[in-house]
Amino acid sequence: MNGGAAGSVEAVFREERGRLLATLVGQFGDLDLAEEVASDAVAAALKRWPVDGVPGRPGAWLLTTARRKAVDRLRRDKAYAARLAVLQAEADRDGPAAEPAGDEDVPDERLRLFFTCCHPALPLEAQVALTLRCLAGLSTPEVARAFLVPAATMAQRIVRAKRKIKGARIPFRVPGADELPARLPGVLRVVYAIFTEGYAASAGPELVRGDLADEAIRLARILHRLLPREREVAGLLALMLLVDARRDARTGPDGQLVLLADQDRSRWDRAFIEEGRKLVVTALRGGRPGAYALQAAIAAVHDEAADVDTTDWPQVVALYDVLADVAPSPVVALNRAVAVAMRDGPAAGLALLDGLAADERLRGYHLLPAARADLLRRLGRRAEAVAAYEEAMALVGNAAERAYLARRLGEVRP
Amino acid sequence: MKYMLLIYGSQDVQPRTPEEGQRIMDEYWAYEKAVADAGVRIASDALQGVETATTVEVRDDGERVVTDGPFAETREVLGGYYLLDVPDLDAALDWAARCPGAQHGSRIEVRPIMEYEQS
Numbered sequence: 044m045n046g047g048a049a050g051s052v053e054a055v056f057r058e059e060r061g062r063l064l065a066t067l068v069g070q071f072g073d074l075d076l077a078e079e080v081a082s083d084a085v086a087a088a089l090k091r092w093p094v095d096g097v098p099g100r101p102g103a104w105l106l107t108t109a110r111r112k113a114v115d116r117l118r119r120d121k122a123y124a125a126r127l128a129v130l131q132a133e134a135d136r137d138g139p140a141a142e143p144a145g146d147e148d149v150p151d152e153r154l155r156l157f158f159t160c161c162h163p164a165l166p167l168e169a170q171v172a173l174t175l176r177c178l179a180g181l182s183t184p185e186v187a188r189a190f191l192v193p194a195a196t197m198a199q200r201i202v203r204a205k206r207k208i209k210g211a212r213i214p215f216r217v218p219g220a221d222e223l224p225a226r227l228p229g230v231l232r233v234v235y236a237i238f239t240e241g242y243a244a245s246a247g248p249e250l251v252r253g254d255l256a257d258e259a260i261r262l263a264r265i266l267h268r269l270l271p272r273e274r275e276v277a278g279l280l281a282l283m284l285l286v287d288a289r290r291d292a293r294t295g296p297d298g299q300l301v302l303l304a305d306q307d308r309s310r311w312d313r314a315f316i317e318e319g320r321k322l323v324v325t326a327l328r329g330g331r332p333g334a335y336a337l338q339a340a341i342a343a344v345h346d347e348a349a350d351v352d353t354t355d356w357p358q359v360v361a362l363y364d365v366l367a368d369v370a371p372s373p374v375v376a377l378n379r380a381v382a383v384a385m386r387d388g389p390a391a392g393l394a395l396l397d398g399l400a401a402d403e404r405l406r407g408y409h410l411l412p413a414a415r416a417d418l419l420r421r422l423g424r425r426a427e428a429v430a431a432y433e434e435a436m437a438l439v440g441n442a443a444e445r446a447y448l449a450r451r452l453g454e455v456r457p
Numbered sequence: 458m459k460y461m462l463l464i465y466g467s468q469d470v471q472p473r474t475p476e477e478g479q480r481i482m483d484e485y486w487a488y489e490k491a492v493a494d495a496g497v498r499i500a501s502d503a504l505q506g507v508e509t510a511t512t513v514e515v516r517d518d519g520e521r522v523v524t525d526g527p528f529a530e531t532r533e534v535l536g537g538y539y540l541l542d543v544p545d546l547d548a549a550l551d552w553a554a555r556c557p558g559a560q561h562g563s564r565i566e567v568r569p570i571m572e573y574e575q576s
Contacts, residue, residue, distance in 0.1 A: 072545075164546055211569045212458050214545040 052088045052101075059102040061156045061178040066106060069215040071113055074177070074205045080116065084109035148220040151265050153178070154230070155217050161229030162213050169204035170229035171236065172197060179237055189236040191374065191404045223270065231279050231335070234262050238283050243441060256287055267322075274326045278336030281322035285342035288315035300447040304351040316346045334370035337362055356386040373402045374410075381414055389418040409438035413448060420455050428455045459499065459570035460549035462539040462556060466563030467532060468507060484557040492541060492552065503537035536563065540570075 067077035084105045098104040149155045160174040168190055175181040187197035207213065218226060241255025263280040270276050292306040323343050326336035341362045348354035363379035376399055384392020396415050405411045416431035432452040439445045492498035510527040527534065537558065543549050553565040
């Protein structure tokens with residue numbers, strides 16, 4: 044009974060968290076306060092609901108409770124009390140708060156909240172980090188991983204962004220249609236980060252969290268309907284479809300990781316690939332290609348090939364060259380090195396990887412030693428391969444990926 | 458909440474013709490009237506050029522040092538400001554975007570005013 048009520052609190056909170064926080068921030072202009080009183084309300088629900096039963100409108104119950112707790116806190120805090128008076132005076136002056144006008148502009152509540160959170164007065168990374176943490180339920184370490192920065196650095200950036208929201212009084216309101224393009228880069232990054240987390244969960248037993256990947260694709264489809272001329276929206280949707288097409292082939296019967304080279308390509312989702320390929324064409328046409336469109340094009344080259352040996356590796360490398368120019372990042376350099384190894388042999392790829400070893404941003408990124416280990420194995424340098432596999436295993440957070448590395452390690456160990 | 462709209466522009470860019478200069482002045486007058494009519498204007502001024510600037514510093518030993526010119530040699534100089542009282546940053550940004558100081562190659566830095574508690 045108790046467990047059931049606790050379960051429903053959790054379910055309601057996951058469902059309502061975004062709306063709850065957005066409403067509270069809109070009212071009190073303070074994300075820290077909003078997060079604190081939202082947690083307080085959940086704690087109260089965990090105590091009350093097992094006794095009183097789950098209320099008829101649990102979301103409204105949480106909001107009312109959180110709001111009351113916020114007012115209590117503000118009353119206790121002298122500095123806040125003055126602010127509350129100002130807020131009240133302004134609310135009176137502005138008249139009754141109008142219903143958000145943008146409801147029809149963005150036909151999905153979660154996306155509306157993403158657009159609300161991705162305020163252009165915040166740096167892009169902070170927009171994405173705040174949105175992911177507050178509205179998509181990703182933890183700070185998960186968000187940090189998406190940006191290849193240490194968790195402490197990301198926590199610091201989030202603190203700074205919250206301070207600016209409060210200090211400069213950045214309002215939380217649904218933007219109008221004309222404001223959407225300026226907020227789109229942040230929203231796309233949020234959607235892609237949800238997909239990435241779903242595709243290779245940064246921690247936990249399962250490799251693929253299909254619910255996250257499905258949600259990201261659903262959101263991108265809505266965005267594409269909403270903003271059909273935005274080429275990067277088409278690019279992102281194409282990228283996710285072309286990668287997700289391989290979902291079923293990526294894990295073996297016991298949930299173990301199967302790499303691209305060993306996948307049963309007959310299990311790839313042809314409908315997704317077809318849809319993705321059409322979208323890539325749209326995304327690449329008409330001007331300098333965007334980063335999502337280029338990554339989608341690379342995914343399309345893989346999806347079109349019968350196997351790894353007949354993959355058009357020169358084309359893949361050429362696309363990575365353009366991508367490295369459009370959106371340079373150490374991860375792009377890493378992937379390019381792997382493609383060069385396929386085109387020119389493992390030694391050429393290894394030389395490029397060794398050049399990346401000094402990059403601070405890749406420190407702690409398990410795929411760098413994993414890629415090195417693979418090339419060393421192919422070169423027959425077993426002792427070095429063992430060391431690199433062990434290094435990768437110490438860094439990887441996902442159980443399926445760790446099991447794959449352990450399997451490879453067993454093969455090269457003398 | 459109060460926001461300072463700081464108008465920065467390049468010193469070298471001058472209106473090409475007297476007509477263009479007059480048109481920009483007219484835009485400023487219209488904007489001045491708009492912020493006043495909306496009831497959001499607290500104060501606003503245009504500054505004379507940096508060639509009229511003088512920098513003062515009182516050193517730790519009490520010596521007063523006066524030098525000709527601005528404190529920092531930068532390409533962009535502060536040309537004027539608007540002090541507005543509006544509900545939030547979005548409103549301040551909307552007013553900043555309407556200001557002629559955000560156009561003609563100059564731009565506006567929007568800074569919230571520090572609020573102190575009254576005791």
